[in-house]
Each structure stands twice: as structure tokens, then as C-alpha cells.
Amino acid sequence: MGLTGGIASGKSTASARLAELGALVVDADLLAREAVAPGTPGLAAVVAAFGRSVLAADGSLDRLALGRVVFADAAARERLEAIVHPEVARRRAEAVAAAPAGAVVVHDVPLLVEKGLTAGLDLVVVVDAPEDVRVRRLVAARGLDEEQARARIAAQATREQRLAAADVVLDGGGPVEHLQAQVDRLWERLARHAPSAQS
Incomplete structure (x- = not known):
């Protein structure tokens, strides 16, 4: 569903x-957050694309700062999606494969x-x-x-x-x-x- x-x-x-x-809920938002968690290749790619201004003081992603960039610019949003969505799709497929029969x-x-x-x-x-x-x-x-x-x-x-x-x-x-x-x-x-x- x-x-x-x-x-x-x-x-x-x-x-x-x-x-x-x-x-069994496969939450794409949660998977997207995991894909850009500190230390992940996803976060490194986001910083490479948008600069260090999208990082919080602790090195995590500042979602509000990033939101100000991508929700005002369709091309920027597409760049972000190209980084995050393939990883989310991979993680969704893994979760479905692990689901018990009949779930x-x-x-x-x-x-x-x-x-x-x-x-x-x-x-x-x-x-x-x-x-x-x-x-x-x-x-x-x-x-x-x-x-x-x-x-x-x-x-x-x-x-x-x-x-x-x-x-x-x-x-x-x-x-x-x-x-x-x-x-x-x-x-x-x-x-x-x-x-x-x-x-």
C-alpha cells in the first residue's frame, strides 16, 4: 500500500x-534522513552540492537552511533529490525484501x-x-x-x-x-x- x-x-x-x-511502515522521510546522517556519503554529497551553510554547528544537516535553498529553486531541489532518492529507493527495497510473508x-x-x-x-x-x-x-x-x-x-x-x-x-x-x-x-x-x- x-x-x-x-x-x-x-x-x-x-x-x-x-x-x-x-x-510494516516503510517511511521514506526517515530513510531520507538516514541517507544524509552525519558521516554518510549522502551528507558529503549534499555539502559538495550546496556548501557548508547547510550544516548545523554540530556537523549535522540543517534541514531548515537546506529547505530555504531547495524550496525556492526547482533546479536545486532536483539536485538534492538526485543525491537522496536513489539511496532511499535502495533502503525501501531492502525493507520490503525483509518483510514477513503476508505483512x-x-x-x-x-x-x-x-x-x-x-x-x-x-x-x-x-x-x-x-x-x-x-x-x-x-x-x-x-x-x-x-x-x-x-x-x-x-x-x-x-x-x-x-x-x-x-x-x-x-x-x-x-x-x-x-x-x-x-x-x-x-x-x-x-x-x-x-x-x-x-x-
């Missing part, structure tokens, strides 16, 4: 709930639609929320101003593109409990088709 949604849509809440229910595997991928990664999935689930809700969340939770928040949203697929790719749409625009209840209902549907989801 592929799980996606625009930034601040509630996708992470849905992903966490699926993990609680017993899914419900959830590919939690923010750019699932943008990168055309829906082929081969049994189900594409999109967590959807109105743009104004997402902007408010980004400003409140991540310290971005409204312009930065809208730039990050604009860098992703449009809402219409994601919805067109969806087999299932979950409403992430309301309270956390509302989204979790929808995930629970989805899990019940999955359980009827995947024996391991019944445990």
Missing part, C-alpha cells in the same frame, strides 16, 4: 496509526505521486486536507512564515493530482481522532484481505 499526502495534511498521523495497528506493507512516501511510484502498489491512500489548514499547521508547528509554508506546498503535487491517483482518500483536515478513526476503518477492510492484519 502506498500512503501519501501533501505536507501537513495528516499523513504522519495516519502512518503512525497504521504502525500501531500492525502494519501489510505501507510505503509512506510524501512524493509518491510526483515521482510516479504508484505502479505495483495494491492500494494508494491519500490523506487530504485543505491548503489553508496545511498552511496554519506549518506556521504553528514548524516555525515557517506563510510565504515559506505556501512555497513548500507549491513544490509538491497539486491536491487534484494526488486525488486523481487515490484509491482511498482520508480526510486529514479535522481533529487527529477523526483521522485515526478513518484509518481504523481502512485497517478493518485490509484485514479481510491480509491475514496478518487480523493479529
Whole structure:
């Protein structure tokens, strides 16, 4: 199953709930962070491409500083993706290969639609929320101003593109409990088709 949604849509809440229910979640964001952790070839490549200004004082990646560069420049974003995405794909493949037979595997991928990664999935689930809700969340939770928040949203697929790719749409625009209840209902549907989801 592929799980996606625009930034601040509630996708992470849905992903966490699926993990609680017993899914094997392959989190592309986590894999991307691991790919540029201190001491990795990925981080060295990012510094070579963007300079030491994207490093924090402790030598780790300063994600906010890098975000200011790549979300304002499509070519810079493509350079970053060319460094990170192949490593993420490799790590995703390893995680799937190691999954037990019958497991419900959830590919939690923010750019699932943008990168055309829906082929081969049994189900594409999109967590959807109105743009104004997402902007408010980004400003409140991540310290971005409204312009930065809208730039990050604009860098992703449009809402219409994601919805067109969806087999299932979950409403992430309301309270956390509302989204979790929808995930629970989805899990019940999955359980009827995947024996391991019944445990």
C-alpha cells in the first residue's frame, strides 16, 4: 500500500496509526534522513552540492537552511533529490525484501505521486486536507512564515493530482481522532484481505 499526502495534511498521523495497528511502515522521510546522517556519503554529497551553510554547528544537516535553498529553486531541489532518492529507493527495497510473508506493507512516501511510484502498489491512500489548514499547521508547528509554508506546498503535487491517483482518500483536515478513526476503518477492510492484519 502506498500512503501519501501533501505536507501537513495528516499523513504522519495516519502512518503512525497504521504502525500501531500492525502494519510494516516503510517511511521514506526517515530513510531520507538516514541517507544524509552525519558521516554518510549522502551528507558529503549534499555539502559538495550546496556548501557548508547547510550544516548545523554540530556537523549535522540543517534541514531548515537546506529547505530555504531547495524550496525556492526547482533546479536545486532536483539536485538534492538526485543525491537522496536513489539511496532511499535502495533502503525501501531492502525493507520490503525483509518483510514477513503476508505483512501489510505501507510505503509512506510524501512524493509518491510526483515521482510516479504508484505502479505495483495494491492500494494508494491519500490523506487530504485543505491548503489553508496545511498552511496554519506549518506556521504553528514548524516555525515557517506563510510565504515559506505556501512555497513548500507549491513544490509538491497539486491536491487534484494526488486525488486523481487515490484509491482511498482520508480526510486529514479535522481533529487527529477523526483521522485515526478513518484509518481504523481502512485497517478493518485490509484485514479481510491480509491475514496478518487480523493479529
